[in-house]
Amino acid sequence: MDYRTLGQSGLRVSAIGLGCMGMSHAYGAPADRRDMTELLADAVDIGYTFFDTAESYGTVDNPHDNEELLGEALKPFRDKIAIATKFGITLENLAAPGVHAVVTDSRPEVIRRSVEGSLRRLQTDHIDLYYQHRTDPRVEPETVASVMAELIKEGKVLHWGLSEASVEYLRRAHSVCPVTAVQNRYSMMARWNEALFPVLQELGIGFVAFSPLANGLLSRCYTATDHFDVANDYRASMPQFQEDSFGKNKALFSLLDELAERKHATPAQISLAWMLCKKPWIVPIPGTRKLCRLKENIGAADISLSAEEIKGIDEALDAMHMSDVFSGSLVKSRAI
Secondary structure: OOEEEEOOOOEEEEOOOEEOHHHOOOEOOOOOHHHHHHHHHHHHHHOOOEEEOOOOOOOOOOOOHHHHHHHHHOHHHHHHOEEEEEEOEEEOOOOOOOOOOEEEOOOHHHHHHHHHHHHHHOOOOOEEEEEEOOOOOOOOHHHHHHHHHHHHHHOOEEEEEEEOOOHHHHHHHHHHOOOOEEEEEOEOOEOHHHHHHHHHHHHOOEEEEEOOOOOOHHHOOOOOOOOOOOOOEHHHHOHHHOOOHHHHOHHHHHHHHHHHHHHOOOHHHHHHHHHHOOOOOEEEOOEOOOHHHHHHHHHHHHOOOOHHHHHHHHHHHHOOOOOOOOOOOOEEEOOO
């Protein structure tokens, strides 16, 4: 397994991480706890060392299900892995069907409560990477960064990061307490965050890509006839999974298939290798509930794409017509 270093504070992780949200939340009913415990152990066994969760990934019955799952499943391997979790949001009306709005709250006292809760559920004395899940317009970045500096000094957090923050916010936060990583949406269908790359390069900050397969579409495992439960599966309302999107994305699928055949790989592996080969500080975190996909995804780290090949892919994507892609849940400010 190839390893990468995020930021300048020495956080070394597997080149492919495992996004664990879908085991508990947003991709249908939660998976069987015993099956996921076995899958997480398998992930460690085949080389994954970077696991991503959040305090908000859960169900109506257990809003923190995902952290509890990881805490129990990864406890035997704690000294071999890095766990990333997040603070700063709650999901609005979790019992309602469909995509849930997120409500931000990063007041210092809330962060303090969140970190203690996450440490308890993860059954650990430290969090390797602690992200502000979404920025809170009512709390200045310097305030959040100061709390992170305190938590790092106390040893409860080793590194911290931001998700979906503006460049200004990132710079201001980083000036108070150096940011190790930014986690944003990024895939062949969602490339708007490439504008952030020069700033990350300048500041020495890593980039963790969530939804690197466009919520699974780029695996080429789905067709226009697939349907998802609107009650508990976000994909039911995602534009890239609507029936007409498959025709709109024909050119993209053809590009992936051609590259996969040429590289003796799968479309998912090409999608991941494309971003891995762009920058040495990019780490994608695809999610899965299946061992075969776990093995397939980690195999992307062995695929090499030259700078010329990357340029050719980017130019093709620039000129390509494709469907819209899910860009995230509605973000709301907390009530005063």
